[in-house]
Amino acid sequence: MTQSVCILGATGSIGKSTLRVLQQHPEQYTVFAVSAFNRMDELLEICKSHHPKFVVVPKDKALELQQRFQQDNLNHIEILTDEAGLIAIAEHAEVDIVMAAIVGAAGLLPTLAAVKAGKRVLLANKEALVMSGDIMMQAAREHNALLLPVDSEHNAIFQSLPTNYLQSERTGQPKLGVSRILLTASGGPFLNHSIEQLHDVTPQQACKHPNWSMGQKISVDSATLMNKGLELIEACHLFSISEHFVTVVVHPQSIIHSLVQYVDGSTLAQMGNPDMCTPIAHALAWPERLATDVPALDLFEVTQLNFQSPDNVKFPALNLARQAMQAGGLAPTILNAANEIAVEAFLQHKNRFTDITQVVEHTLQNVHNAKAENIDIILQTDMIARQVAAQRIASRGV
Numbered sequence: 001m002t003q004s005v006c007i008l009g010a011t012g013s014i015g016k017s018t019l020r021v022l023q024q025h026p027e028q029y030t031v032f033a034v035s036a037f038n039r040m041d042e043l044l045e046i047c048k049s050h051h052p053k054f055v056v057v058p059k060d061k062a063l064e065l066q067q068r069f070q071q072d073n074l075n076h077i078e079i080l081t082d083e084a085g086l087i088a089i090a091e092h093a094e095v096d097i098v099m100a101a102i103v104g105a106a107g108l109l110p111t112l113a114a115v116k117a118g119k120r121v122l123l124a125n126k127e128a129l130v131m132s133g134d135i136m137m138q139a140a141r142e143h144n145a146l147l148l149p150v151d152s153e154h155n156a157i158f159q160s161l162p163t164n165y166l167q168s169e170r171t172g173q174p175k176l177g178v179s180r181i182l183l184t185a186s187g188g189p190f191l192n193h194s195i196e197q198l199h200d201v202t203p204q205q206a207c208k209h210p211n212w213s214m215g216q217k218i219s220v221d222s223a224t225l226m227n228k229g230l231e232l233i234e235a236c237h238l239f240s241i242s243e244h245f246v247t248v249v250v251h252p253q254s255i256i257h258s259l260v261q262y263v264d265g266s267t268l269a270q271m272g273n274p275d276m277c278t279p280i281a282h283a284l285a286w287p288e289r290l291a292t293d294v295p296a297l298d299l300f301e302v303t304q305l306n307f308q309s310p311d312n313v314k315f316p317a318l319n320l321a322r323q324a325m326q327a328g329g330l331a332p333t334i335l336n337a338a339n340e341i342a343v344e345a346f347l348q349h350k351n352r353f354t355d356i357t358q359v360v361e362h363t364l365q366n367v368h369n370a371k372a373e374n375i376d377i378i379l380q381t382d383m384i385a386r387q388v389a390a391q392r393i394a395s396r397g398v
């Protein structure tokens with residue numbers, strides 16, 4: 001029996017890597033549904049090679065897609081639209097596995113729907129967990145969903161933790177002999193830039209990551225280190241550990257993907273060439289292993305692994321995220337929303353690279369934090385934070 005997979009965000013970097021892994025194992029997996037927000041040409045190609053039963057696109061793209069399906073004899077594929085469509089495929093009774101690979105807050109409700117339907121959920125969409133941490137983790141427990149990390153660092157941590165760690169009691173304290181998590185960061189493309197140089201960097205430079213090929217938003221997040229900030233929050237929720245047990249280590253080669261330290265002095269790490277197909281295959285098949293075309297690590301070629309502390313003055317995003325996690329409640333939602341707006345503005349040349357964290361800080365100071373009691377409050381706060389961030393950007397200009 002094959003397992004049926006739904007890919008939310010199939011045309012993205014993670015979506016395509018997922019399809020690459022699935023394609024190599026047609027006897028084990030079938031693609032049941034895919035979603036795309038834009039790039040309809042790519043979606044069409046995906047449909048031709050993977051034959052899903054459903055696709056989900058924005059309403060204003062549905063008619064055009066239907067016409068193209070007719071031309072290509074793909075009429076049997078059903079087109080659903082917008083958020084309702086995403087939720088429908090995420091919780092569909094025929095789906096076993098959901099890859100949550102939409103970027104940003106747009107992925108929150110579909111990911112939560114998959115969790116509530118008790119699916120195996122492969123989590124790439126870290127923003128969803130940053131926004132809704134406690135609610136998402138609680139829903140996973142209540143509905144027996146298996147929430148597995150695809151983010152390379154969290155997947156590495158998961159691989160380095162004791163096997164029964166996720167099932168054990170969630171206390172916020174290290175347990176089962178674990179003493180600390182070391183979350184690695186590449187440092188991004190501007191690791192060795194001066195503060196002055198950072199003022200003038202362009203979106204194109206920011207999106208050129210030294211080790212990973214990723215979507216634009218996460219590439220900019222990697223350059224500001226906000227990605228590591230979001231990942232810090234992600235780690236706290238996934239592994240139920242308070243933020244002061246998580247140390248960020250800059251490791252420019254991205255060969256060690258993160259580490260777990262134990263009370264007996266052991267440090268376990270997961271290593272590999274930087275290719276997302278490895279954590280995707282791991283999360284798909286866990287506790288089994290699935291072959292990929294990622295070449296085995298050649299240590300004679302690597303020769304050097306370097307480590308340093310993050311520069312919190314040059315890259316204030318990490319501390320902002322740490323403070324938001326300490327503050328709790330809606331603060332991570334506010335941080336994430338402001339960051340999404342500021343990154344988008346940077347990509348459109350409407351603010352500078354160094355303004356991104358300033359906008360986030362301003363928004364955190366000006367949007368009221370409260371308990372993240374339910375999804376409605378989270379979504380409302382997300383909207384308010386977006387408005388505050390946008391106003392700040394508009395009032396300052398470039």
Ligand code: NAD
Binds near residue numbers: 009124151216
């Ligand atoms: P991407 O920009 O390449 O792809 C995003 C996907 O989401 C696309 O399929 C797009 O059509 C869809 N999408 C965008 N906006 C949408 C909206 N408003 N509604 C519905 N769908 C929408 O991004 P990516 O690099 O694949 O990253 C996806 C997620 O995975 C992000 O949360 C990112 O942080 C996380 N992640 C990515 C990597 C990586 O290597 N790319 C690594 C770790 C985690």
Ligand code: MG
Binds near residue numbers: 151152153231
């Ligand atoms: Mg990562």
